[in-house]
Amino acid sequence: MKNNLAERRSGRSWTQADLAAAVGVSRQTIISIEREKFDPSLPLAFLIARTFDCAIEDIFTPE
């Protein structure tokens, strides 16, 4: 899946560690998602979307 997580995170001036702490996963998980090497589970995708006050499809789009 493609995603704009890095742009949204930068927009809030958050580090990868900040976002990882906010959603309760490891920093490596955030790195892997941003590099599109790891597709998050549905619960994690919901959690990320809720963190950015938007819908899942605003962040993640299928390739």
Added chain:
Amino acid sequence: MSKASFTSRRAPAHHYVLAIILAAILTIVVSVLVGATNPNDFWLAASIGALCAAYPAMSLGAKVFVSNHTVTLDAHGEQSVELQWMRQAGAGAFLDVLVVIVVASLVLAIGRLEVDALPILLGLVALSAVDAGLRYVAVRHRALK
């Protein structure tokens, strides 16, 4: 399975003492048991037993008395990418061990060789652990480079 994170917090001092006491007791028990299995050379066997048991016993002591204060579980650790890496490494290592067992069995059957089971089983344990560890490092490196 959840992922754990180390914190900068420390456990109360008496918890470290309890951990050391538990580790010492376990180490002594194991070393006496190992020594008792070899009465001709009790002290040598007991020393080897103590050397082997000390580190696991210390780890157990830390787990029981210290880690509750110094390690916190990530709230959604089971969603982390590390779990996927561990699954990939474990599945790969399982297949590797399976192939090694099949090949070794063929060699033994064709060559009509007879070997002791204990070193073979210990070798398989070591192979699976090292293989899974190396695969995890490789998968992690590939994902993060």
